[in-house]
Amino acid sequence: MRKLCATCAMVAVTALVSTGVAQADDPPTTVAGLIGRYVDLSRQAEKVNEQLLKAQEKAQGLREQAATADAAFQAADKSWKQAQQQADGVVADRRHRAELLRSLVPANSVAAVLNSSSADAFTSASIAVGLAHDADDAVAAASAQALAQTSKAREEAQKQQDAASKAAAAATAIEAQVGNQRSDLQKRVSQVRAALDALPADEVAMLQSGVTAPNVMTPPGAVGVALRFAIAQLGKPYEWGGTGPIAYDCSGLVQAAYRAAGIALPRVAADQAQVGVQVSRADVKAGDLIYFYQPVQHVAIALDHNQAVQAATFGEPIKVSPIDAIGPITVIRRVVTN
Template structure:
């Protein structure tokens, strides 16, 4: 079982950390402290906005990959439909040519040339078979042509959708780059002492994890403490918030979505009062940030650039949107 510190202990540690940050902020002249605090607040706000844009960009990339798969299938369906159409058209041409060459008989000619009643019946049977073959071939050709038309329409629609998604991705990437530049500039405006405080690894102590899938995922996430945050990174040397959670559960043998939006729908929902080790905690109304519970009080997460993967108090990370449980 995970060892859970008392709320008093965690609260004390949190207050102590806050005191260190406060101490790192300049105190003279008297007006300097609010300015530094405002700069840090602004940096956090810009980082949150960049995190959302990062998740939007990742989602658009995923949508494009799915749409490309649809396009590939549509193209394959179109190729198969055209092949079937060509084959059936050849069959219809052969039957039509035979008809024009007199290979087909009508009932009167069959009667006139028959030597006996049985011969007549045999000839009529052959005529019916030829007629049936021709009707089936014509129907098959019609169906193949319709299938080819439908496949062409689907392929064209998928192509257009892919183009729109590609344009959307490029726009989201431009928005993200602009937001990152603003956040970086704000980060650089912070004092060196505050930046040093942000860069601390936090609690690096050995933490026991529960057995099972959730424990294994948590084991992986905890092992990433101290690694840097990089927007859009998929590891293993750096992470963003959702790639860390995805990789942790992949390590535990469970496949979940890449974005915080997808992870907000993974598993089943539990209330914040029920949080336990391994639960996925999604933050903000936009569901743009995600962390993994260490226990009912703490969570490990990849926060933002300039801050390494580390443990934080669950409620200090931000307003909780939803808690999802993968196991149990």
């Protein structure tokens, strides 16, 4: 009967894969092969999920920079327009003043002397005209300088706006591309998972084990708080990009556990792997963060020297696993050292 169920599962996965995006995948012919394919695709998807999280962080940061650059350009553009209006106003005022002065003081000095009641009157009028022109020239020069400065500032702000906009657009495109890759892998994982679900429960029991709270003593302090939080999540589903409280991915679980203890960690496993002090496998103790694969794409929280809590992979619950059975260890970090 088990052979029959396994055969049905192989037929199911063949049909599923043939209709999906992963048509090049040859379906495994054994239960062990099917589980191996499931784990392999899940690891690929987890790696791409980490890449997507990084791409999303970068794209969001660049979009915020683009918004800031756009606001700066709008402010510079407003200042430039105000300076331009002021310069136009000065020109119009000069024209009006010139017309007024021409009507008050004859341009021909001989005529001015003949028409003036005295030489002093002519001199006073001439000085008034000169001072008026000098003042007008000073205002015009200041206005022109202000216009030049704001024009230059506007041009620079526009360059920064254009550069920030292009960088944000490029990052968003990469974000979409990686998102499509993750969606593709998620479909492939789901297809194999559907075939696994067609098997008897005892055939795939290893994928569901470890959801019972272990009988371990958690240490005091922040480490104990983080571990108790993680243990309380046992049995909850894995979700790519999940940060709780209903579902988590591996780094989302670690971040949430230590956040409960008042310690902030980066979102992505590769970034988390830079925090704290490095310890050896021989020195692992409760609360240490164990990072797997190269480059880093998975993380688990050590319960003790031999086992760890992890959000393992898509389709599996959060569980406790033997540390050395999870995968190749890249680095181990201790966040709390006291």
